[in-house]
Amino acid sequence: MPRSSVVVSPAPSRVERVATQRRYLMTPPSHFEISYAINVWMDPSRPVDRSLAHRQWDDLVAVYESLGHTVERADPAPGLPDMVFAANGAVVVGGIAVGARFATPQRAPEAALYREALFAAGIGVVHEPSYVNEGEGDYVVVGDTILAGTGFRTDVRAHAELARLTGREVVSLPLVDPRFYHLDVAVFALDDHNVAYYPGAFDADGRAELRRRFPDAIIADEHDALVLGLNAVSDGRHVVVPDEAEHLMARVHEAGYLPIPIDMSELRKSGGGPKCCTLELRPAPGATELRPAPGATELRPAPGTEPS
Ligand code: ARG
Numbered sequence: 001m002p003r004s005s006v007v008v009s010p011a012p013s014r015v016e017r018v019a020t021q022r023r024y025l026m027t028p029p030s031h032f033e034i035s036y037a038i039n040v041w042m043d044p045s046r047p048v049d050r051s052l053a054h055r056q057w058d059d060l061v062a063v064y065e066s067l068g069h070t071v072e073r074a075d076p077a078p079g080l081p082d083m084v085f086a087a088n089g090a091v092v093v094g095g096i097a098v099g100a101r102f103a104t105p106q107r108a109p110e111a112a113l114y115r116e117a118l119f120a121a122g123i124g125v126v127h128e129p130s131y132v133n134e135g136e137g138d139y140v141v142v143g144d145t146i147l148a149g150t151g152f153r154t155d156v157r158a159h160a161e162l163a164r165l166t167g168r169e170v171v172s173l174p175l176v177d178p179r180f181y182h183l184d185v186a187v188f189a190l191d192d193h194n195v196a197y198y199p200g201a202f203d204a205d206g207r208a209e210l211r212r213r214f215p216d217a218i219i220a221d222e223h224d225a226l227v228l229g230l231n232a233v234s235d236g237r238h239v240v241v242p243d244e245a246e247h248l249m250a251r252v253h254e255a256g257y258l259p260i261p262i263d264m265s266e267l268r269k270s271g272g273g274p275k276c277c278t279l280e281l282r283p284a285p286g287a288t289e290l291r292p293a294p295g296a297t298e299l300r301p302a303p304g305t306e307p308s
Pocket of ligand 1: 038039042082085087088107137182184270272273
């Protein structure tokens with residue numbers, strides 16, 4: 001059992017936090033390296049330990065599976081070292097995928113590979129987009145709403161395209177700090193109604209919008225953000241979070257969730273964390289079949305996904 005799957009007990013809290021079973025698409029870091037720099041975290045002169053990156057990725061998969069979630073694997077491709085960051089490959093809501101169109105030529109070939117991987121995973125509708133967008137890297141799904149980043153990678157015109165293709169409300173949030181170049185390193189969904197975020201990644205209008213929509217949000221501090229603590233993955237109860245984000249984990253725990261610390265330090269050299277490695281495959285309503293793992297007792301069908 002990986003060290004990172006040890007959890008503490010929940011803090012006494014007014015609300016019971018309920019996990020729902022998730023399905024994720026992930027790509028092993030078989031070709032992971034830093035051979036170019038497309039964000040301020042990446043330094044090609046600094047060595048990376050690919051086998052350590054692989055162990056950290058394996059630990060993340062083991063944590064998800066121990067929580068009863070399903071992990072589908074996409075095939076890694078040589079020459080595409082960032083393919084491990086599956087979140088950038090698409091966004092999938094209601095059983096419909098909107099594929100990525102990468103901002104940089106280094107990652108451009110990943111878009112078609114992810115569309116194929118999504119078909120292979122049984123997603124029946126996979127749109128090829130017209131505008132540059134980096135999938136869940138810049139799209140954070142909170143219930144029926146999609147928060148959408150722009151400023152470094154995703155073209156703001158992609159936000160309207162996403163709204164049209166999915167029928168969801170899409171809320172544009174400009175990103176202003178190059179260290180937080182994707183939305184998913186600045187905010188994550190705790191559940192369908194609440195988020196945690198780092199205010200310094202947003203402009204004044206974005207901060208006001210987040211305050212208005214999420215008055216009970218967990219506010220991360222700069223240290224939390226700089227260890228990519230906001231690149232966390234929640235199933236509504238368990239929050240898989242980079243282990244150096246102590247302040248954020250304490251707030252998450254106080255709010256009644258169970259932080260599950262994980263070490264993703266090697267992948268962070270590329271500017272990524274657990275969420276970047278994880279593309280959630282959100283099913284069409286009524287399409288899920290719950291397959292809880294042995295020992296996973298806290299799973300419930302996601303609202304609207306009960307088999308009818
Ligand atoms: N090196 C990758 C890039 O700059 C990291 C992507 C991280 N992914 C994410 N979802 N934030 O594109």
